[in-house]
Amino acid sequence: MLVLNRQYLQPNIKYMKKNLFNRKLFFALLLLIAFGNCKKDFTAKSSSASNDMLSLAATKPNIVLILADDIGYEVPTVNGGESYSTPNIDMMARFGMRFTQCFASPMCSPSRFMLLTGKYNYRNYHGWGVMDQSQRTFANMLSDAGYDTYVTGKWQLDGADQSVRIFGFNQSYTIFEQYDQTALNHDSDPKTLGRYKSPELYANGASLRAGTTVNKYCDDILVDSVVTYASRSTQRQKPFFIYYPVSLCHQPYSPTPDDPQYAAWDPLKQLSDSTFFPSMVKYMDKKLGELFRRFDSMGLVKNTVFIFVGDNGTPHAIYSMYKGQLVQGGKMQSTVWGTHVPLMVYWRGVVKPGINSDLIDFTDFLPTLAGIANIPLPTTYGPLDGVSFYPRLKGLPGTPRSWVFCHYDPDHINPSVLKRWIQDTTYKLYDSTGYFYNTVLDPYEKTKLKDSQLTADEKAIKANFQSIMDTLHN
Secondary structure (H helix, E strand, C coil), X not given: CCCCCHHXXXXXXXXXXXXXXXXXXXXXXXXXXXHHXXXXXXXXXXXXXXXXXXXXXXXXXXXXXXXXXCCCCCCCHHHCECCCCCHHHHHHHHHCEEEEEEECCCCHHHHHXXXXXXXXXXXXXXXXXXXXXXXXXXXXXXXXXXXEEEEEEEECCCCHHHXXXXXXXXXXXXXXXXXCHHHHHHHHCCECCCCCECCCCEECCEECCCCCCCCCEHHHHHHHHHHHHHHHHHHCCCXXXXXXXXXXXXXXXXXXXCXXXXXXXXXXXXXXXXXXXXXXXXXXXXXXXXXXXXXXXXCCHHHEEEEEEECCCCCCCCEEEECCEEEECCCCCCCHHHHEXXXXXXXXXXXXXXXXXEEEEHHHHHHHHHHHCCCCCCCCCCCCCCCCCHHHHCCCCCCCECCEEEEECCCCXXXXXXXXXEECCCEEEEXXXXXXXECCCCCCCCCCCCHHHCCHHHHHHHHHHHHHHCCCCX
C-alpha cells in the first residue's frame, strides 16, 4: 500500500504543477491524503465507540436468571434434600451464596408477576398469565440501561411475541402456553404435549418449522440458545441479561434423554409418570452444569452473575426425603412447603461463599438486578415493593427485611381462594382469618395459635404483622 504524507509531498509540489499530467497527479495525491486523514478520524471515532462498549461490558456484569419450574426448597441436596442428584446447584451454593429464606407464591403465574415487576400481586395481577401491557419489568429496566435482553423457556404471559417485546426482551426462544382458566388445572393434563420431547418452540414469535425439534429435548435446545445469545452479545461487546425460565420439572412427567425409555416415548400418547421426577431434576441440574462449563470455555464466568431460584413449591403428588423426614410437596398451598424455594447466587470472585438467612420474596429481584447492573431504580414504573439484596452479595449490611408478604389470588374470580399473609422466619399471620402459626413447629399449619396461648412477644408480633398488612391494599 502507498503511504503518503505532507513531508514527502511538500518539496515536489512546484515540480508536479508544471504540466497538466502532473497537476492531475498532484490533485490525486491530495485526495489520497484527505482520504487518509478522514479514515484516521473515522478509525479514531470507531475505536472510541468500541472502547465505550468495552467499558460498558466491563462495568455492567452479564446476568443469567434461571427460574426452575416446581422446585421447592427440599429438592437441592445442599439444602438438606436426600432424594435427588443436584451437584451443580450444590456447586453454586458452595462457591456462591445460598439463601435459606426465599419465598414465592404457591403457583407459578402469581410468582412470575412479582418476579418480573417487583410488585405484589394486588397491584397488577388481574388473571392467570394476563399482564397489562402498561406494566414494566426488569427486562425493560436493563434494556434501557444498555443490556441485550433475552428470554428463553416458559413464557407464561399472554400476547406472545408482542408482550415479550413490550416487556423488554429484545429476542426470545420460548414455549407459549394456553392462557385461560383451564390453565389453573394444567397439572391434571395427562400428556407431555410438546413440552419436553419434540417441543413446540417459537423463535421471536415464529413457530419453528415442522420437524425441526422432532425427538429433541426442550432444555437441550434452550441451553444451546442461551450460549448462542451470550456469544453474540459478547461479540457485540454488550452486556447481556438472559432470563431462562426452565421447562423442567413441571408435570406432566416423562423420561429425559438420559433415560432408556426416552427413545420410544411418545409424548402425544403416553401418560405422565411421577417416577420420572427424580430423573428430570437430575437432568435439569446436568444442563446447568453444561451451561457453566460452556460459559467458562468462552471466558464469561468471571463477569457473569448466575441466579438460580424455584418458582413455587414442589407439586403435591411428589414426596421427598428432606433432613431425615418425608416431605409432601405443597404447590398450590400457602404453607411453607408451597412457598419456600431454593435461591443460589454464583458470581465467581465477587460473591463471597456463604449462607444467608435474610428473608427474600419475589418482589426483591428487580431492585437487586438494578444493584447488580449499577443503575438506579426506575422512577416511572409506579410503586415498587422489593428490597434489594444486592448489598448482601457484596458482604455489606444492606437493609434486610423483617417480614415477607404475599397476596395470593390465582384466578381473580373466586373470592374464597384469595389469601393474604405476612411472615417472618418463625411466625405467620393470615389477613382474612386472623390465623396465626408458628411455621417452624407447625410447617403444615395444622394447629393455629390461640390468642390465649400467646406470649407477650407473640402478641406484639401478631399485632405488628396486622398493622403492616393493613397498609398493603390498592
